[in-house]
Amino acid sequence: MIPLQNFLVLSALLFGIGFYGVLARRSAILILISVEIMLAAVAINFIAFATYRDPKAFSGLVFALFVIAVAAAEVGLALGIVLRLFRERRTANVDEASSLKW
Amino acid sequence: MFARLPLPSQFDRIIITGGLVGVMVMGPILIALVTLYMMSRITGGEVVFYLASVVVLGGAIAAVSLSNLVHSALSLIATLMGVAAIYLMLLSEFLALVQILVYGGGVIILVIFGLMLTNAQDDPVVLDGSQKPFAFGVGAMICGLFVAAALLAQWGPLEANLVPFPDFGKRLFGDYGLPIIIVAFLLDIAFTGALVNARRAEHAGSKEAAK
Numbered sequence: 001m002i003p004l005q006n007f008l009v010l011s012a013l014l015f016g017i018g019f020y021g022v023l024a025r026r027s028a029i030l031i032l033i034s035v036e037i038m039l040a041a042v043a044i045n046f047i048a049f050a051t052y053r054d055p056k057a058f059s060g061l062v063f064a065l066f067v068i069a070v071a072a073a074e075v076g077l078a079l080g081i082v083l084r085l086f087r088e089r090r091t092a093n094v095d096e097a098s099s100l101k102w
Numbered sequence: 103m104f105a106r107l108p109l110p111s112q113f114d115r116i117i118i119t120g121g122l123v124g125v126m127v128m129g130p131i132l133i134a135l136v137t138l139y140m141m142s143r144i145t146g147g148e149v150v151f152y153l154a155s156v157v158v159l160g161g162a163i164a165a166v167s168l169s170n171l172v173h174s175a176l177s178l179i180a181t182l183m184g185v186a187a188i189y190l191m192l193l194s195e196f197l198a199l200v201q202i203l204v205y206g207g208g209v210i211i212l213v214i215f216g217l218m219l220t221n222a223q224d225d226p227v228v229l230d231g232s233q234k235p236f237a238f239g240v241g242a243m244i245c246g247l248f249v250a251a252a253l254l255a256q257w258g259p260l261e262a263n264l265v266p267f268p269d270f271g272k273r274l275f276g277d278y279g280l281p282i283i284i285v286a287f288l289l290d291i292a293f294t295g296a297l298v299n300a301r302r303a304e305h306a307g308s309k310e311a312a313k
Contacts, residue, residue, distance in 0.1 A: 002151050002191065004260050008252035010155050010188070014162055014181075016245025021166030023237030029171065029216050033178050036209065037162050040185045043201075044192075051192045051262050058273045062281070064197055065274070068204050069285045073292035075209050079216040080296030086220040 007048035014041035028082045028092045032075060039071045116176065131156055151191050158184035175213050182206065193264050 014037060021034025043064040050060025086092050135149045144152075161180030168174050182205040189198035275282065 001145075001262055002147055004257060005252050006148075006151060006155075007188070007192065009249050010158065012245050012248030012252060013159055015248065016241040017159070017162040017166055019244055020237050020241030023240060024234045025166065027171065029213060029220065030166075030174055032216075033165050033174055033213060036178060036205075036213075037165065037181060040182060043197075044185060044188055047189055047192045047194055047197060051194060052260050053258075058270055061194055061197060061270060062274055062278050064194075065200065066281065066285055068197075068200060069289060072204055072208060073289050075212050076296045077292045077299070079212055080299035082216055083219055083300040092220040 004048060004052045007044060011041045011044040011048070014038075014044070026093050026095055028078075028085070028094050028097075031094065032078050032082075036071060036075070039067055043067045116173065120176070127160060128153070128156065147191065150187070154184050154187040154191065157181075158188065171217050172214070175210065175217055178213070179206065179210055182210070193262055196267055196270060 018034045018036075018038035018041060021037065022031055025031050025034060046060040046064040046067065048060075050058065050064070054060060082092055085097055089097065091097070132153065135144070135152055138144050139146060139149050158181050161177045161182075161184060164177035165174045165181060168177065182201065186198045186201040186205075189195075189201060
């Protein structure tokens with residue numbers, strides 16, 4: 001059987017990569033992709049703990065399902081905002097969208 | 103051979119390059135893992151786990167470091183499908199299927215649509231900001247913290263248990279019924295908001311003209 005630590009280390013590496021992407025990238029879509037990677041890391045952690053520590057209560061699995069649903073909602077809404085920003089400003093660069101109202 | 107297929111040539115090149123890079127990276131790793139398995143140092147499950155980890159981490163690194171936006175989005179597919187394989191290794195096949203359906207079917211398509219609609223050809227796309235070294239430091243620090251915490255903690259008796267799917271369904275729609283309804287409302291509100299936001303605003307233009 002694969003030890004739990006393997007899954008936790010994989011999830012930590014994935015979360016670090018996603019965090020780097022969120023901080024380093026400037027295109028809004030690429031930031032969205034990095035956020036997806038971070039959410040996947042969190043879901044791996046939830047499911048690993050649910051399978052190894054808490055097999056009867058299913059809490060981790062249910063929360064992983066909610067993470068997936070919230071990620072889908074977040075992508076839809078964020079892409080709507082990015083499209084609106086692009087139409088108003090002709091850019092998808094988050095550094096140029098620093099004012100709240102224009 | 104590729105000339106007969108109804109594919110644009112750019113896409114051919116992406117597939118060929120991606121396949122070659124994948125084979126060159128995965129080949130040695132596969133040989134090493136199979137050798138270790140033959141010497142019975144690791145089990146078959148671990149071989150699959152390490153292969154899936156390589157796919158996940160390689161796709162993630164490519165997604166945050168490639169300079170072509172479309173290549174980044176395509177690398178995200180590798181990451182998310184690898185994550186589905188990791189879910190299978192964690193004995194929760196239902197969530198693996200949900201992952202493939204939602205991410206492979208919905209999220210990736212949305213992201214690529216977003217890329218196509220916002221990728222202005224005349225604008226130089228600024229990919230990476232000036233805080234790249236800072237971002238690398240913070241990411242490495244968080245990653246190291248989590249890895250140290252996972253490796254140093256004293257876990258109790260650990261064993262993976264298969265989750266029976268009918269019990270999961272009963273639990274999900276019984277005890278977690280209210281959160282399910284809240285998530286349904288959240289999805290509804292989010293997609294309505296996205297629609298309202300991304301719609302072409304006819305009224306706004308006329309208002310601006312009236313002013």
